[in-house]
Amino acid sequence: xxxxxxxxxxxxxxxxxxxxxxxxxxxxxxxxxxxxxxxxxxxxxxxxxxxxxxxxxxxxxxxxxxxxxxxxxxxxxxxx
Numbered sequence: 001x002x003x004x005x006x007x008x009x010x011x012x013x014x015x016x017x018x019x020x021x022x023x024x025x026x027x028x029x030x031x032x033x034x035x036x037x038x039x040x041x042x043x044x045x046x047x048x049x050x051x052x053x054x055x056x057x058x059x060x061x062x063x064x065x066x067x068x069x070x071x072x073x074x075x076x077x078x079x080x
Contacts (some may be wrong), residue, residue: 003030048075 005011017029052071058064066074 005014014026014029017023018026023029023032052075056071059066
């Protein structure tokens with residue numbers, strides 16, 4: 001299969017990702033983008049919200065701290 005990039009802005013984005021050194025080639029950039037945009041299984045967002053609420057309740061009950069980090073920041077770090 002051959003894929004042709006015709007929009008200069010798309011090519012520029014791919015080149016930016018390649019220059020970061022994180023990706024080995026354009027195919028790797030595209031693969032990672034496709035994997036990241038895969039639809040999430042139904043209910044996953046609800047499960048995350050429930051897990052965060054359990055963590056919040058547990059922390060309050062047991063007097064735990066996130067060392068100044070918010071639940072939102074913790075959640076963002078956990079995302080792929």
